[in-house]
Amino acid sequence: MASNLSAMVTQTVASKVHFSELCGLLEKISKTQGNDKKKRILQAFVAKWRESHATIHTENDKTTDSFYPAMRLLLPHLEKERIAYGIKEHMFAKLLIEVLCLGKDSPDAQRLLNYKAPKTAKADVGDFASVVYFVLQNRCPSHGTLFIEEVNANLDAIATNNAAKKKDVVRKHIVKLITNMSALELKWLTRMIVKELKMGLSQASVLSVFHPDAEEFYNVNNNLEKVCRLMHDPNVRIHEIGISVFSPFTPMLGERASPDKVEKLMEGKPYIIETKFDGERMVLHKNDGDYKFFSRSGNEYTDTFGSNRYEGNLVPYIYNLFKSDVKNCILDGEMLQFHPETKTYATKAMNTDVKSASKEGFQPCLQVFDVMFYNDKVLTNLPLRERLGYLEKVFTPCEGRMMISQHREARTNQDCADALNEAIDGREEGIMVKNPDSVYRPNTRKGGWFKVKPEYVGGLMDELDVLVVGGYFGVGHRAGMMSHFLCAVALPTEDGNKPDIFYSFCKIGSGYSKKELQDFNAKLAEHWQVFDKKSPPTSIELAPGFKEKPDAWIEPSKSCIVQIKAAEIIDSERFRCGVTLRFPRVERFRDDKHWYECMTTTDIKELKEKSGGKLAGGYVELGDTEEPSKKKRKVVTRTVRPTLGEQFRAADTSNVQQVSKILEGREVCIINGPGGWNKQKLERKVVECGGTIVQNPDIKETYCVVVDRPVFRVSNMLKSNNYDIVSADWLLRCFDSNTLIPWCPGDMLSTKPSTQRLIQQEFDEHGDSYVEDTDPDCLKQIMANITVKPSDKLSNHDIAELEEKYFPDESPYGLFRTCKLYMDSNAVVGEASTHIKDSSLDFLTLELRYFGAEISTTLSPDLTHVMVDTRDTSRVPEIKLERRSRARKFHIVTEAWVRACMDEGGLVNERAYELCQLTN
Incomplete structure (x- = not known):
């Protein structure tokens, strides 16, 4: 009797349902057309399972059986972290070849190893499970003998022993499965092992068949076994999202959007903009002194960041940041690596992984942007603006450790475009746009959060x-x-x-x-x-x-x-x-x-x-109605994918009328233009001026290639020197003057050899014309082109000699050219000091520089004078002590010496103005 009772206690539905029945169900679903028909077939199977479970439950109230043994086989991809078999197609093929004793060069072995190759597969090309069925159909029994519970037990053993690298034990369990299954069962078993079932029903459909709230509940806990155990009755609904401390869930996600659509998405109401950080999404759970960290996919990284104040590379630095009245909470944020000296964040382009040991010089930093749980209260049903208010109650921000993500309110499309341009300048990943009235909905992209990144906007990325x-x-x-x-x-x-x-x-x-x-x-x-x-x-x-x-x-x-x-x-x-x-x-x-x-x-x-690794090569421009002064590029919403990228598309010039002849007979290729003059606008203007537009320049026929910003499309052209590549500014000057202005060196990004020879005949090495008058703007450009080597720079003494030689009586502005002065306007010499308020030496410094003096911020070895404010001579003893130790002495003087020099128009003897008497 006792043994019978024991058998009843361990009895489950999974131990009574043959695996072949489940495989027959999957085969039937895969061959049925229509999602509703597929779901009805699965619904019947689930109902039958529940009936059997109810029978067992009546016989023995101690059973804990659920639909999980079947659900884990129906949705194997959801068990990737919980159950890892460590076996993919190629490894499974080698195991099958070994177990079946197939020759490595035999046709069947080659079919298994090269299942993707059309010439060898013979079955459905690219479907490994179909190839397995083709190879095993004549090698397996016609009917399998294993129950679902036995199959799961063998799969668990394979996962456990594969992790322990016990290949012989893994092989034993695979042999057991192969020798006790039909070819059809092995086909579906293969798909379960590689976790790609391909039955034609989505994850959402399978979960909805089991329970109307199953998908929503799974999204907040990422635990399939828990879903099946707690939601066994389809008539019991879950009305509130079951978020709890230390239970992982998939966080809320953002939907794609472009700046020109934000106002419509937000229905014209104000919205919130945040930086989209280039790190790893991380959810922090805290309960008293215990902490846990979960990634977006539900993986735990507590060992890295710490479970208490004494462990990990983050918790010891943040445990004391939480307010004293915070008992428990769940925070959503982005884990980054922060460099405390440069105050910068590492990016993925730097090959960093925040989930592992920190990169040298960096430390983990959590940027928090939401709170879902606070002191036993679930906050997910509150609007975002209220949750942000709670966030300030949770912890005190600390730079480089745990911070509250900065957000700002915006209203227009232009606000969004400006924010994205700032993110591009800062080499950020993009921005997040959020509806302040949105509630927190785990694992959904339809909740009022939108991500705006440069790669979502046509024409912004380098190709x-x-x-x-x-x-x-x-x-x-x-x-x-x-x-x-x-x-x-x-x-x-x-x-x-x-x-x-x-x-x-x-x-x-x-x-x-x-x-x-x-x-x-x-x-x-x-x-x-x-x-x-x-x-x-x-x-x-x-x-x-x-x-x-x-x-x-x-x-x-x-x-x-x-x-x-x-x-x-x-x-x-x-x-x-x-x-x-x-x-x-x-x-x-x-x-x-x-x-x-x-x-x-x-x-x-x-x-x-x-x-720095980022490939955003331009700025957002919302159109001609926006400020033309901002250097941005046009947003393109792609409802139909164009054949050519926006930046390569030619302007429609069919209706453009010619109004001048300044470019008549000349072929021009426009790559891009400055703010207010995009590619298409420039092309239409060229046609108005009599020119012809081409999209790909010809070495012989094309007059010039016009570029505002060099992009990699023209990198080869720049290196080849086969094209005259000119700045877009030259073209705009031609439009303004209605004249074809000759090229000067400052206009050219690259030149053909023939053009280069002409330029060398008319301009010197710095771009100064031999024949044309120079205006102020041109002179500034010429001076900017002149580079001086350090060895070519003249010292103050060199300049003084030239002034004495060529301008002995004409200019007083080199009066102090040979002097190097230290202005003693601080309370302490040589250390951190307090500046004398309203010191007369401050204004005197400007005068001395104006008349050629060199001012030193330290008591340098080549000093000639130290200037002292007569209102405070307390440091004179220290200065004199320093002077005694030097081979080259300096004079200690007051403003009076400077005034005397200016009156005389030359340097006067310092003796009469030297501070010889010490005063306190």
Whole structure:
């Protein structure tokens, strides 16, 4: 009897439902068309499970069984952190080959290893599970014998022993699963292990079938087992979000937006702007003296930052910042690395990871921007403006440790554009725009928060031209073709030579339509070659150890250039360049450029150094109604993806009428323009003046290329010296004067050899014309062009000799040229001092400089005079003591000596004005 009771206590639904039944359900759902029909099939399975659970619950009130054993198999991707098998397709293929004793070169082994390759897979190309089914269908029993509980137990054992690196134990459990399952079951088991189920139902649909509030509840705790256990009754609703201390949840997220849409999104009401920090989202939980830190995905990093005041690299510095009446709280913020000396934050371009040990010289700093829980009270249903009020009650900010993110109120689109421009200038990631009435909704992008970043605005980002050198086989709807590409940049060569070595730089897989991808694949199809790691191509260099190895490669001369955009350049060991791109995407495939015209490693290095890694190359401009004086670029909202980027699009000049002939017969290429004169506006004006516009300059035909800001599109043109590249300011001067103004050196960014020879005939090395009169503005530019080497600089004594030689009686302004003076206007000599209020020496300093004197801030060795204020001579003994120790003596004088020199028009003997008598 006792043994029967024990059996009842451990009895669960999962121990009674065959795994084959679950796999049959998944197969049926995957083959059914229509989301509602799929959900009805799953609904029937869940209802049957609940009926069985109710029966067991009646028999034994001690059961804790739930739908979790089945749910974890239906949504395996939600268990990535809780259950990590450490097995992906390639490793699983090798395990299957070993367990089935397949020859490594056998057709079936090759199918498993090269499941993405169309020629070897034979099943659904790119679907590893389908290939597994194809290989195992004649090697497995027709019916499986395992129950769901047994399958989960074996999967848990695989995860545990894989983490412990016990390969033999892992192999034993895999053998058990393979020998007790049908091919169909192994197909679905494979998808569960690699955590890509592909049954055609989304996570939201599966959770909604189980319980109407299941997705919302999962979003606030990230615990699938807890969802299944607490929400077993679909008739019991959760009306308040269950946020509690030390229970991780996915924080609220921001939706994409552009500056020209903010007013509409906010319905014309005021909104809040915050900086979007370039760190890691982190949620801090505090309960009395205990602390926990969770990332956006629910991963815990308490070991790094500290669980109490004695541990970690952050809590010991912030525990005393919390107000004394704060018992518990949950704070949302961004974890950054702060440099206390420079008062700057590290960026991802610096290859920093705030979740690990701090980079040398940096310390973790939490920028807090929201509070969700305060002294046992859930605040998520309060509007943002009220939550920000609570935030000030929680802690006292401390620079470099824990701070409240600064926010400001705004109302217009222009306010948003100005804030984004400030973020670009500050090399920030972007800005956050928030509705002050928004409540806190975990794991949603539709709650009234919007992120505005430079890469979301057309025309703001620098474009990079890179060469496709490798490809990766696609899966799903991209199966049968290359879906991702390895891109490279050229190693610089001698002038005029085509590059022959290319360094891997980045991997791209987004930004193009399916048709564009198909067309690109068709263009390169015959040139792909299988990548052999034993004999890699000599023209393409990958990172040591081939950390980013493509499935296939292509000879550079057979490939083509793609134009890409990205958020920033970051350090990376995966690519030969040592750097790569963050969030890269394709702008267009460049059929107009030769393969050898891609960027070089030098270009990438210069771009990273110039911008600190950030790739925002312009400013936002909201249109002609805004202030033209602000140097910004136009916002483009992309409802339909254009063939060309905004900066390459030509203006519509079909209705432009010619009004002058100053550019008649001349072909001009406009790259960009200054504030108030964008590319399209300049192009229309050129046509008005009789010129012709082209988008790609010709070496022989194009008169000039006009540039306001050099961008990487013209980097090769600048280096080649094959084009006359002129400043946009020259073109504007031509428009203002209605005259074709001859070029001067200050107008030129680059010149053709023939133009350079003409300029050398008419201008000197500093840009001063031999024949034209010079106006003040031109003279300023000429003087700015003159660079003086330190060795060429004249000392005051040199200048004095020249003045004496050439202007002996004409100018008094070199009167004190040979003097170097220290002005004793401080209360202490040589130490931190207090300045004498209203000291007469302050004004005297200006006079002395005006008449050529050199003023020293210290008692330097080459000093000639020390000037003392007669109202305070207390430091004279110290000064005289210092003078005694020197081989070269200096005079200690008062203002009277200076006045006597000015009266005489020359330096007078200091003896009569020397402070010989000491006074106290």
